[in-house]
Each structure stands twice: as C-alpha cells, then as structure tokens.
Amino acid sequence: MEKSSKSFVATLLFCIFLGYFSIHRFYVGKIGTAILQIITIGGFGIWLLIDLIMIIVQQFKDSEGKRITA
Template sequence: MNTTKLNPPTQKNRLITMILAMFLGIFGIDRFYLGKWKSGIAKGLTLGGLGIWWFIDGALLLMDAFLHSLGKDSGFVKDARGQDLRLGLSMYRLKDGRLQRDWFSS
C-alpha cells in the first residue's frame, strides 16, 4: 500500500522559514526546518557562512514571499523534497488578476 497517497506531504510555510532565517538562520535552523539537515549543519558550523550565507538565504526567502504574493507559484527556495513553500507576505495574493486568500486558504 502506498502511504504517500493517504498522507501527502505538506508544504512548508514560507513565513515560518523567513522568521527562522532572520533570527536563527546564522545557526542553520531554517535549513533544518526545510529538511536540509546537511546544509543546516554546514551553515551552523560556519555561522551562516560568516553572515554571507545567512544574508543570501534571507534575501531569497523575502523575494520569494514577495513574488508569491504577486501570483508566482514556483519559488527559488524549496524544501528537501523539492516542493515549493506556501504562503506569501500578505493574507491575500494577486493571482490571474484576482485577489485570492493566501494565509487562511485550505
């Protein structure tokens, strides 16, 4: 029996990832949340690549969240399974010329 059809993997939350990246990203916690534990260890041991890796990850996440709010479905940052993250910067997103609920959509 295939359990992935019964329990499909959930998308990681972009907003949680952004918060983790901003405040604890220098220790690689954002990478651990996304399931990327190898790069999380490397990022933590190098203190976020002496701040450079931390800054780049934060900038990419912020840009992803902004573009998602403007209707882009695929982002730069993915989780360990290669899935896109969900949620943008606002409660509503512009998609196909219409506003759609983002944060509280099912």
C-alpha cells in the same frame, strides 16, 4: 513548480531570528547544509544573507525541491 507544505512565514522568521543556528534549513529538511551552515557561522553571514533573499523572493526550496511560497 509544486508548492511546499512548509510555512513561508515560519521559514522567514526562523531565518531572520535564528539564522546563525540554521534553524530555517533544519525546518525545511536540509539537514546536511544546515550543519555546514552552523559550522561556518552562516557562511560568515553571506550564506545567511543569500538564504534570506531567496526566501523573500520565494525561490527557496525545501528538501524535496518544492518552493516555499506565501
């Protein structure tokens, strides 16, 4: 799997501090799901928690399907 050019640390910090505004999804280019996440307030927190876990275990992918890794 190819590595993304997006920063792992930036994605993680965006998710932790601005996750309810879905900034981490906008950052990685997932605009459609970012808007859905905003409308549902982070999936009522569940979607946000899943994203956070996926980022920490380095399984979160950008809009091109590349993994965001440290």
